[in-house]
Amino acid sequence: PYDYAGDVVIPAEVTYDGNTYSVTTIGNRAFYKCSDLVSVDMPTVTTIGDHAFFDCSALTSVEMSSVTTIGGGAFELCSALTSVEMPMATAIGNWAFSSCDNLASVNMPSVTTIGDNAFRNCSALASVSMPVATTIGGRAFNGCSALTSVEMPKAATIGDGAFSDCSALVSVSMPVATTIGNGAFSDCSALVSV
Secondary structure, three states: OOOOEEEEEOOOEEEEOOEEEEOOEEOOOOOOOOOEEEEEEOOOOOEEOOOOOOOOOOOOEEEOOOOOEEOOOOOOOOOOOOEEEOOOOOEEOOOOOOOOOOOOEEEOOOOOEEOOOOOOOOOOOOEEEOOOOOEEOOOOOOOOOOOOEEEOOOOOEEOOOOOOOOOOOOEEEOOOOOEEOOOOOOOOOOOOEO
């Protein structure tokens, strides 16, 4: 535990005991609390397990071009992350990026489901793109105090407290929403347009 440091490249294949295996999954807690881990390149990985990079406080860069599923708490407390690109991801687990307090931008063009508390307390998050997301979990963006605008053209369900305490949020677009949970926009004191 805690041994991985610096820049890590996850290979496409590994050979063990004479057999060659494709690497497609990062297991649960694989890099848990690796406080000296700086970057991870995982070009063939499709699944990141629960708490895989939990509290990797020095992690600044993650390359996950093939990842489709991000587990619960996978990057929670990764306070050095500033931006995340996940072009193929379709599902983000509960607490996945919670308390990444320097995370300023997130690009998730294919994500359909954002779990509960997924970006909770990402206080630097100013920009988020979620063009095909249909479900926004409870408290998913709670406490994202730098978030100024949100466009959710496909979101049908917005969970309880999803954007609560987003004090800079000025405008929200959700043209197909059918369900808005309790307190979804509570304490959004700057909100003028919905």
